[in-house]
Amino acid sequence: MPDAPILAVRGVMTFYGAIQALHGVDLEVARGEIVTMIGANGAGKSTLLMTICGNPRARAGAVLLDGEDITGLPTYKIVQRGVAQVPEGRRIFSHMSVFENLQMGATIVDPAHFHHDLDRVFAMFPRLAERRDQRGGTLSGGEQQMLAIGRALMSRPRLLLLDEPSLGLAPLVVKQIFEAIGRIAREEGVTIFLVEQNAYHALRLADRGYVLVNGRVRLSGPGKELLANAEVRSAYLEGGHA
Amino acid sequence: MAYFSQQLINAVTLGAIYGLIAIGYTMVYGIIGMINFAHGEVFMIGAFISLIGFMICSTLGIGSAPVAIILVLFMSMVFTAVYGWSIERLAYRPLRGSFKLAPLISAIGVSIVLQNYVQLAQGARFKPGGRIVEGGFNLFTADGFDVRVSWLQIVIVIVTVVLMAGFSLMIARTPLGRKQRACEQDMKMASLLGVDVDRTISLTFVMGAALAAVAGMLFLMYYGIIDFFIGFLAGIKAFTAAVLGGIGSLPGAMLGGLLIGVIEVFWAGYFSSEYKDVAAFSILILVLIFRPSGLLGKPEIEKV
Numbered sequence: 001m002p003d004a005p006i007l008a009v010r011g012v013m014t015f016y017g018a019i020q021a022l023h024g025v026d027l028e029v030a031r032g033e034i035v036t037m038i039g040a041n042g043a044g045k046s047t048l049l050m051t052i053c054g055n056p057r058a059r060a061g062a063v064l065l066d067g068e069d070i071t072g073l074p075t076y077k078i079v080q081r082g083v084a085q086v087p088e089g090r091r092i093f094s095h096m097s098v099f100e101n102l103q104m105g106a107t108i109v110d111p112a113h114f115h116h117d118l119d120r121v122f123a124m125f126p127r128l129a130e131r132r133d134q135r136g137g138t139l140s141g142g143e144q145q146m147l148a149i150g151r152a153l154m155s156r157p158r159l160l161l162l163d164e165p166s167l168g169l170a171p172l173v174v175k176q177i178f179e180a181i182g183r184i185a186r187e188e189g190v191t192i193f194l195v196e197q198n199a200y201h202a203l204r205l206a207d208r209g210y211v212l213v214n215g216r217v218r219l220s221g222p223g224k225e226l227l228a229n230a231e232v233r234s235a236y237l238e239g240g241h242a
Numbered sequence: 243m244a245y246f247s248q249q250l251i252n253a254v255t256l257g258a259i260y261g262l263i264a265i266g267y268t269m270v271y272g273i274i275g276m277i278n279f280a281h282g283e284v285f286m287i288g289a290f291i292s293l294i295g296f297m298i299c300s301t302l303g304i305g306s307a308p309v310a311i312i313l314v315l316f317m318s319m320v321f322t323a324v325y326g327w328s329i330e331r332l333a334y335r336p337l338r339g340s341f342k343l344a345p346l347i348s349a350i351g352v353s354i355v356l357q358n359y360v361q362l363a364q365g366a367r368f369k370p371g372g373r374i375v376e377g378g379f380n381l382f383t384a385d386g387f388d389v390r391v392s393w394l395q396i397v398i399v400i401v402t403v404v405l406m407a408g409f410s411l412m413i414a415r416t417p418l419g420r421k422q423r424a425c426e427q428d429m430k431m432a433s434l435l436g437v438d439v440d441r442t443i444s445l446t447f448v449m450g451a452a453l454a455a456v457a458g459m460l461f462l463m464y465y466g467i468i469d470f471f472i473g474f475l476a477g478i479k480a481f482t483a484a485v486l487g488g489i490g491s492l493p494g495a496m497l498g499g500l501l502i503g504v505i506e507v508f509w510a511g512y513f514s515s516e517y518k519d520v521a522a523f524s525i526l527i528l529v530l531i532f533r534p535s536g537l538l539g540k541p542e543i544e545k546v
Contacts, residue, residue, distance in 0.1 A: 053434060079436040091431040093424055104424050107417070108436035155436060 004067030006031045006159050006191050007052070011061035014044075014051045021047040023215040024061065029159070034185045034192045036202040036223060038236055039212035045195035046088045048212070049161045053085055054078050065159070080108050084157035088164055090148040094137025098128055101136050101147055105154030113156070120188075121150040124180060142173035149180065159191045160184065166198040174198065178205055199236035203227045211236075244384035249511040250504075251381075255395045255464065257503020258402035262457035263480030264487065264495035265409065266450025272426045272490040273446050274338070279349040280329055282477015283356035284451045288322040288458025289468045290360055293371045296462075307374045311397070311459075318459050319452040325356075326451025330444055353473075360470040368469045372462035398460045405456060406496055409449075413492060422446055426490075475519065479506070482526040488539025497537060501525075 007029040014022040021044045029035045039045045051058050054075045062071045070078050079085075084105075093101050102121060106114050122129035125146040131139060139147060145165055152160055162181065166174040178201045185192050195212075196202035203209050206223035211232060219226065226232050263285050270278045295314035304310050333348045378392030413419035424432040425442050433439050461476065462468050479502055487498025502522055509521035529536060 055430065055433065074438075075433040076436045076438045079434060085434050087431065087434060091428055091434075093427050093431070095427055096420075096423065100420060103417075103420060104432070104435050104437075107421070151435070 004064070005029055006066055007193060008064040008067070009048070009052065009061070010064065012048070012051055012058040012063060013060040014047050014056055015059050016047075016056065021215055022051065022058075025212070025215070025217055027210055027217060027220070029191060029193050031158075031191055032185075032189065033207045034182070034194065034205055036206035036209040037193070037195045037212050038197065038199045038202060038209060038226075038232070039195070040235070041197065043212045044215040045212055046163050047215075049085060049087070049163050049193075049195060052078075052161060053083060079155065082156070082158035083161065084152035084155045084159070085161040086145075086148045086152045086163060086165060088167075090144045092136040092139070092144045092147055092151075094135065096136055097133050098131050098136060098139070098147055099133060101151050102128075102154050105151035107155070109154065109156050114154075117154050117156065121153055124153075124183065125150055142169050142177070145169060145173075145177055146180070149177070149184075153184065153188070153190075157190055159193065162192065162194045164196055164198075165194070166196060166201060174201060178202075181205065197236070199232065200227070203232075244382070244387040244389050245511070247381070247389045248387070249507050251389070251391055251395060252511075253504040253507035254500065255398050255503070256507055257500035258398055259457045259460050259464070259499075260476070260480045260483045260502050261496045261499025262402055262405065262453045262460070263476060264483040264499045265406070265492065266454045267481050267484040268487070268489055268491060268495040269422075269446050269450050271484070273422060273443055274334075274345075276334070276342075276345050277349070277481065277489075278329075278334075278447075278450070279346065279477075280333070280352035280356060281450065281454060282473035282475075282480070283353045284322060284326055284329070284473070285454040285458045285461070285476055285480075286360065286468070286470065286473030287325050287356060288318050288451070288455030289462045289472060290364060290369075290458075290470075291321045291455065292318045292459035292462050293369055293468060295459075296372050296374065310374055311463075315401075315456060315459055318455040322455030322458070323448045323452045326447040326454075327444055329451075330447040334447075335440065335443075357470050357473065364470065366470065368467050370467050372459070373466040375463060394463055398464060401456065401460065405453065409453070410492060418442075418445065479519075479522050482522055482529075484536075485526060486529050486536055488536025491536065491538045494536055494538035 005028040009025055009027045011024045011026060012022055013020065013024055025048060037045060050056065052063050054073055058071055062069050065081055093104060102118060106117065127143055128146055128150055131143060136147060165177050181192060182205055184190050194202055203223040203226050209221065209223045209226040210217050211219040266281045267278065270276065292314050295317045296310065299310040299313060329352050333352045334345050337344045337348055375394040375397055378390050381389040381391050413422060421432065421437050421442050424437060425439055429439050483498035483502040484495050486501055487494025505525060506518045506522050510518040
């Protein structure tokens, strides 16, 4: 189905045991778009990204990739269909070198592409090339974030999910990371779905945005519009960046 | 000096066998954080399959020892690996994600089942066999004491060193080894990169079982006699070796195996052979009290 959105989430409900984290989330991401979801801590943003990847599985509703239902698939099969995630907390393999982390990223890709892809990632993040043989656990937060993004790119994703890439990083590094995300979308043609607490940068970058409150989509619209919205400004941008 | 050298040669041989078994404990622990208490039984199964293999070889009239060893090695590894795979599938995978003690109890259950199964199928008596490498040579003579190295000891050490080297290389260099290390550190992240975690865990059990099968074959050839109960003691000693070396660490398992072999043989040689098992287990207790992470264990704290 070529006109189906690359990602569609329909009425998804996710539970942790008896606790419901998502109360019927609906959203769509079209091919080539950058879509942002903002929300407070605990709103269910990370849960949503993990549910898209099948862990935990949605108890109700459906996740469609290119119009195909992937709700019941195991995580690794969803990933094999071109979904990559830069998860919350980056989850670098700290005992492995930068190079090995990137090799892990290329798990599902034909080894023939490896060197070409590696060069691309190193061109995007030259710092990773310098740290090539260093252990992942010894990198700074910003470098780990670059590595997490680079590792996700090594799987040649069509859809890249990013969970709070700005978390815990210095403002200058945050700027670099968001620039890189913009480049990935424009130059590599990767569709991006980003969840963030850092509403300013995320919405400015995005074509469209959603606001998640307590496991439900509260608002949606073009990124610039949401940035101008009074509710968004008071809840997510108060005293923030100008 | 001569007596010491002889003991050392014997210790290294025994330590090699313990080391091979210990790798299975340490790998499974590394990847799923569980002690596979049925691993000793897997070793015992490997010894029995080797026994049957050697019988088949002699029935077929395969007289050449190297050919027979390679055939039996292959056969024992394959069949024992199937056992390892099935154990994981039947007894551990359904319990993944349940409370931590559940798979431990299940492992003990598997261990009892396997012991009784072999006892029923093969009988409870000692089974002789596998004595196909005889002879040796005098290394040197001192104080009227011949220091002997048997060909079999050389075979055991060579087979062990080759397997351990190949195995370490596999873990360090191949995509499969990398996946295993990734699962060890963060299963969720590994699955987010497209690693089939269940399959990787299965393969870890399979590899551990294959190495235990080799240990079983070498044990059979060395002692020339086995019964359904050998897995218990050898299993606990190899477990001790894995803990001593640092559970989860591959070089640790090899080092620990060697040290347990040395401790056991020297204790028996210089103090009393009745208490050699006590010596090995005292080490386990001391390590658990004073250095729970073992000699080469990874430190628990990581920079975040």
